[in-house]
Amino acid sequence: MNAPPPPTAIALPNRHLLGIEGMSAAEILALLDLAEEAVEVSRQIEKKKTVLRGRTQINLFFEASTRTQSSFELAGKRLGADVMNMAVANSAVKKGETLIDTAMTLNAMRPDILVVRHHAAGAVELLAQKVSCSVINAGDGVHEHPTQALLDALTIRRHKGAIDQLTVAICGDIAHSRVARSNILLLNALGARVRVVGPSTLLPTGIERLGVDVFTDMRSGLADADIVMMLRLQRERMEGSFVPSVREYFHFFGLDEAKLAWAKPDALVMHPGPMNRGVEIDSAVADGRRSLIGEQVEMGVAVRMAVLEALAAHLPNA
Amino acid sequence: MLEMTRDATGGRRGNDDRPIVFENARVIDPSRDLDETGVVVVADRRIVAAGKDVRTARPSDAEVVDCRGAIVAPGLVDMRVFVGEPGAEHRETFASAGQAAAAGGVTTIVTMPDTDPVIDDVALVDFISRRALAETAIRVHPMAALTKGLAGGEMTELRLLGEAGAVGFTDGRRTVTNPALMRRALTYARDFGALIVQHAADPDLVGKGVMNEGEVATRLGLAGIPREAEIVILERDIRLAALTGGRYHAALISCAESLEVVRAAKARGLAVTCGVSVNHLTLNENDIGSYRTFFKLSPPLRHEDDRKAMVAGLADGTIDVVVSSHDPQDVETKRHPFADAADGAVGLETLLPAALRLFHDESIDLVALFRALATRPAELLGLEVGRLAPGAPADLIVVDPDMPWVLDPDLLRSRSKNTAFDGARFSGRVLRTLVAGRTVYEYAAG
Numbered sequence: 001m002n003a004p005p006p007p008t009a010i011a012l013p014n015r016h017l018l019g020i021e022g023m024s025a026a027e028i029l030a031l032l033d034l035a036e037e038a039v040e041v042s043r044q045i046e047k048k049k050t051v052l053r054g055r056t057q058i059n060l061f062f063e064a065s066t067r068t069q070s071s072f073e074l075a076g077k078r079l080g081a082d083v084m085n086m087a088v089a090n091s092a093v094k095k096g097e098t099l100i101d102t103a104m105t106l107n108a109m110r111p112d113i114l115v116v117r118h119h120a121a122g123a124v125e126l127l128a129q130k131v132s133c134s135v136i137n138a139g140d141g142v143h144e145h146p147t148q149a150l151l152d153a154l155t156i157r158r159h160k161g162a163i164d165q166l167t168v169a170i171c172g173d174i175a176h177s178r179v180a181r182s183n184i185l186l187l188n189a190l191g192a193r194v195r196v197v198g199p200s201t202l203l204p205t206g207i208e209r210l211g212v213d214v215f216t217d218m219r220s221g222l223a224d225a226d227i228v229m230m231l232r233l234q235r236e237r238m239e240g241s242f243v244p245s246v247r248e249y250f251h252f253f254g255l256d257e258a259k260l261a262w263a264k265p266d267a268l269v270m271h272p273g274p275m276n277r278g279v280e281i282d283s284a285v286a287d288g289r290r291s292l293i294g295e296q297v298e299m300g301v302a303v304r305m306a307v308l309e310a311l312a313a314h315l316p317n318a
Numbered sequence: 319m320l321e322m323t324r325d326a327t328g329g330r331r332g333n334d335d336r337p338i339v340f341e342n343a344r345v346i347d348p349s350r351d352l353d354e355t356g357v358v359v360v361a362d363r364r365i366v367a368a369g370k371d372v373r374t375a376r377p378s379d380a381e382v383v384d385c386r387g388a389i390v391a392p393g394l395v396d397m398r399v400f401v402g403e404p405g406a407e408h409r410e411t412f413a414s415a416g417q418a419a420a421a422g423g424v425t426t427i428v429t430m431p432d433t434d435p436v437i438d439d440v441a442l443v444d445f446i447s448r449r450a451l452a453e454t455a456i457r458v459h460p461m462a463a464l465t466k467g468l469a470g471g472e473m474t475e476l477r478l479l480g481e482a483g484a485v486g487f488t489d490g491r492r493t494v495t496n497p498a499l500m501r502r503a504l505t506y507a508r509d510f511g512a513l514i515v516q517h518a519a520d521p522d523l524v525g526k527g528v529m530n531e532g533e534v535a536t537r538l539g540l541a542g543i544p545r546e547a548e549i550v551i552l553e554r555d556i557r558l559a560a561l562t563g564g565r566y567h568a569a570l571i572s573c574a575e576s577l578e579v580v581r582a583a584k585a586r587g588l589a590v591t592c593g594v595s596v597n598h599l600t601l602n603e604n605d606i607g608s609y610r611t612f613f614k615l616s617p618p619l620r621h622e623d624d625r626k627a628m629v630a631g632l633a634d635g636t637i638d639v640v641v642s643s644h645d646p647q648d649v650e651t652k653r654h655p656f657a658d659a660a661d662g663a664v665g666l667e668t669l670l671p672a673a674l675r676l677f678h679d680e681s682i683d684l685v686a687l688f689r690a691l692a693t694r695p696a697e698l699l700g701l702e703v704g705r706l707a708p709g710a711p712a713d714l715i716v717v718d719p720d721m722p723w724v725l726d727p728d729l730l731r732s733r734s735k736n737t738a739f740d741g742a743r744f745s746g747r748v749l750r751t752l753v754a755g756r757t758v759y760e761y762a763a764g
Contacts, residue, residue: 199506199509200505200506200508200509200562201502201505201506216509217509241472241502242502243506244472244473244474244475244476244477244478244506245475247475247478248475248476248477248478251477251478252477
């Protein structure tokens with residue numbers, strides 16, 4: 001696993017990255033190896049590569065995002081692409097244009113890569129069927145967020161050496177999390193033991209069929225865990241609908257030092273951000289020495305560079 | 319939680335901690351299916367032994383009581399009691415409810431959250447426990463609201479409330495009508511085994527109804543409440559209990575068909591239980607007579623066929639618990655035309671004597687009766703009382719099952735006198751009530 005990355009860019013079987021589902025362990029590991037290279041590039045003063053020189057990348061975000069969008073923007077720019085951010089929230093969509101019409105319009109501008117986030121599950125795949133360029137899913141509803149799972153895996157691998165045999169506890173609002181779904185798929189593909197931990201109201205029906213062990217209390221859910229992955233709880237779900245209150249949620253499911261002590265002594269803490277401090281995670285843990293939360297952001301850029309580079313092999317005339 | 323506090327406070331009345339031996343008693347302990355003549359030994363606030371084959375040495379300083387064949391049974395655990403505190407102290411306080419309970423042989427009461435303010439916060443659960451401890455000699459466990467402000471919208475902090483001492487969650491007199499909310503509450507509660515208690519009465523089907531729908535209502539010119547108001551909610555909730563695996567308890571059932579629904583749910587192995595008020599076991603809609611508002615209850619008194627079905631359901635175990643549904647109302651809420659009067663009747667002091675009617679007419683044996691009055695409710699609530707097994711807390715009553723008496727409302731200890739048993743003739747009276755080994759009531763003749 002610590003072998004030096006292969007010298008040549010790997011090829012993904014498809015020209016799109018729509019989800020972790022269907023990806024093999026070999027493809028995932030090759031992407032992670034490529035991302036290791038990108039980490040090095042990003043740490044140099046000269047951060048530019050030329051893989052995407054002359055190419056056009058459009059970031060099409062139907063749902064507001066600071067972190068993911070800027071990460072994709074930086075990744076594209078570091079590979080030499082011309083990057084354009086489309087703030088769809090205040091454009092044609094508001095005037096009533098359908099998703100397909102927006103896609104066709106953009107397609108006519110001949111981009112090479114579309115990075116798409118949409119609030120509806122399956123919307124990115126639908127759009128991918130209608131355009132002639134590569135499409136990367138930057139999050140569709142509560143379905144998938146593949147680059148988040150890849151960056152999480154990269155972060156874990158850099159600290160634990162390998163992912164197989166690790167026990168990863170994904171905690172909190174599993175029901176409304178695309179991050180959870182992509183991570184469950186990826187971590188299972190790489191041979192980790194995956195757990196989900198949360199109150200039953202935040203655990204979707206049939207989740208146990210996705211290859212996870214289900215826990216409804218933190219003490220048993222965190223026991224022997226190598227990685228504790230916390231998920232964001234949306235504010236509108238806190239006040240008596242899915243959980244009674246912030247106070248009660250934090251008391252039983254918020255990760256603080258006391259609960260973290262139930263995990264392995266060398267367990268590490270992750271969070272896809274943005275965090276609700278005092279809701280799902282205590283500041284002492286979020287900012288503590290076992291937190292990888294800052295590093296996850298750095299790995300995000302590297303993983304997205306790797307994904308863009310791998311897809312570049314599918315671009316016309318590549 | 320209250321248990322610990324009470325034991326920790328130690329001998330509030332030190333002399334009462336003297337061991338007691340009840341001899342020549344008819345010992346009833348449903349936890350061991352026991353009904354036999356024997357001895358009950360109490361020391362250190364707990365049952366040392368109970369039954370005929372008791373070989374325990376009698377403590378030399380013990381008070382020895384010759385029961386002369388009277389019943390010694392677990393103190394009653396009444397799962398549905400409305401107290402006026404906080405907010406309506408003129409109707410009932412913890413002190414008056416506690417005295418009524420002790421006289422009625424009720425050693426544990428479970429209070430409903432529909433007070434002012436509503437018991438939907440940890441601090442208020444704590445308030446109830448503290449007030450009760452200071453004001454009464456019996457045990458008081460609050461149920462907390464299932465939804466914030468009993469508004470039926472958002473669930474309360476079930477888990478924190480449970481840790482603070484709430485033994486169950488209910489919207490009291492109100493029905494949780496939103497099925498999505500009920501589903502989520504059952505799902506959430508399942509994680510820590512909490513009991514969700516529903517008053518099954520669809521408010522839209524109840525409408526303006528004030529008594530059982532049928533011939534009597536029609537003759538009286540009163541709007542009827544169909545049985546389906548109860549059955550529709552019950553069937554819906556049981557489907558949700560099946561979906562979620564949550565623990566569901568129907569607080570009060572009143573219709574023959576409801577028993578079929580509960581029976582089927584139990585046959586499927588669901589965590590579904592139900593209760594009935596002693597009123598619905600011993601009275602029917604005809605008792606309303608000429609618009610007597612003390613018989614205006616929710617659910618309403620039903621047809622005699624329904625009452626008979628309730629008795630049968632109790633005897634065969636379909637009905638888990640019998641409650642008083644003690645609901646103090648005063649002149650300002652009851653002295654109205656029938657349709658305008660409030661629902662509810664007091665019942666702490668009549669729960670046992672009324673229930674004993676079923677024993678006297680041979681509908682049910684004493685073990686089954688006390689199981690529903692004490693043992694089973696304690697099990698559902700997770701309390702260690704309700705049994706006479708060695709080691710159990712010494713919450714017990716001595717009952718003369720045959721002593722005749724006539725109920726005089728003026729002699730009720732409750733602050734409110736809205737009894738459905740005004741002038742009733744009973745056979746059976748509580749002679750003595752013990753809570754944690756201490757005598758909290760003793761009958762004085764005359």
